[in-house]
Amino acid sequence: MCDATKADSGNAAGIIKISAPSYKSLNYLCGMLKETLIKATNEAAKVLTAYFNQPLVITHKEGVNNLVTEADHKSEAVIIGIIKESFPGHHILTEESGDLSQESEYKWIIDPIDGTVNFANGLPICCVSIGIEHRGKMIMGAVYNPFMNEFFFAERGAGATLNDKPIHVSEKSEAMKSCLATGFPYTYLDMPNGPLGVFSRLIRKGIPVRRLGSAAIDLCWVAAGRFDGFYEHKLQAWDSAAGIVIVEEAGGRVTDLKGNEYSPYQPGIIATNGRIHDELCRWINTEVEM
Numbered sequence: 001m002c003d004a005t006k007a008d009s010g011n012a013a014g015i016i017k018i019s020a021p022s023y024k025s026l027n028y029l030c031g032m033l034k035e036t037l038i039k040a041t042n043e044a045a046k047v048l049t050a051y052f053n054q055p056l057v058i059t060h061k062e063g064v065n066n067l068v069t070e071a072d073h074k075s076e077a078v079i080i081g082i083i084k085e086s087f088p089g090h091h092i093l094t095e096e097s098g099d100l101s102q103e104s105e106y107k108w109i110i111d112p113i114d115g116t117v118n119f120a121n122g123l124p125i126c127c128v129s130i131g132i133e134h135r136g137k138m139i140m141g142a143v144y145n146p147f148m149n150e151f152f153f154a155e156r157g158a159g160a161t162l163n164d165k166p167i168h169v170s171e172k173s174e175a176m177k178s179c180l181a182t183g184f185p186y187t188y189l190d191m192p193n194g195p196l197g198v199f200s201r202l203i204r205k206g207i208p209v210r211r212l213g214s215a216a217i218d219l220c221w222v223a224a225g226r227f228d229g230f231y232e233h234k235l236q237a238w239d240s241a242a243g244i245v246i247v248e249e250a251g252g253r254v255t256d257l258k259g260n261e262y263s264p265y266q267p268g269i270i271a272t273n274g275r276i277h278d279e280l281c282r283w284i285n286t287e288v289e290m
């Protein structure tokens with residue numbers, strides 16, 4: 001069930017006590033949010049498909065290879081148009097158009113193409129990623145990679161799905177036997193326990209650490225049990241907004257790099273099946289080779 005219902009009317013025990021009309025209207029709102037989210041994700045994915053492997057107009061952002069293509073802009077315009085048709089008063093935060101601020105309890109957080117470098121190089125590991133936040137909490141997320149025909153979706157309290165089938169995180173409990181994923185920022189991040197230091201530490205232990213090039217897909221693959229964990233040092237809200245609710249609804253755990261409660265508005269993330277979380281967090285935060 002959409003979290004709006006719980007947030008507005010749940011009690012400490014999580015039991016929902018609301019009158020029939022307000023329950024009905026909240027249910028209706030959640031249905032509309034879901035419908036709009038799925039429509040926007042699907043329509044934007046059609047843009048990715050149309051532009052894939054075609055000559056692209058490419059511009060550059062901060063960093064040497066931080067690209068933005070005409071497909072990113074087109075995908076984002078399609079998403080914003082669809083959201084505004086149904087929810088003209090909602091706050092929208094996007095990667096390419098920035099903060100389209102409105103006084104609203106609802107915020108749509110959009111990455112029109114996550115994995116743009118892959119996309120621009122014809123690598124089919126990229127996606128549309130859209131999350132919905134209500135009163136500061138992520139309540140719904142959709143991540144769609146049309147090139148693998150994989151549509152991940154989650155609604156707070158209702159589980160996570162891949163192509164409408166329930167998904168769950170892996171059951172592996174030994175971090176030493178885990179398969180991990182990470183990503184690297186476009187500009188080198190020189191800090192203690194930074195991306196290269198942690199990567200080298202894990203690789204020296206003999207742990208496989210993959211780098212797909214799309215944080216949203218990394219998170220969904222943790223949710224689907226393909227990876228046991230994912231960490232990254234410098235993400236933006238649009239990279240993780242949808243993925244975090246998908247991981248949590250699949251039974252996983254998401255924190256910042258120190259193991260504290262996660263916020264998409266700070267850079268670091270650890271997302272795991274829960275079982276290996278504390279150990280991975282310790283490995284990331286020690287400067288001593290283990």
Ligand code: IPD
Nearest residue numbers: 113114115116183184213214215
């Ligand atoms: C990037 C991808 C990548 C991650 C970068 C992100 P973009 O997003 O998610 O996996 O390592 O930190 O910026 O630029 O492709 O939308």
Ligand code: CA
Nearest residue numbers: 111114115239
């Ligand atoms: Ca991104």
Ligand code: CA
Nearest residue numbers: 095111113114
């Ligand atoms: Ca992007």
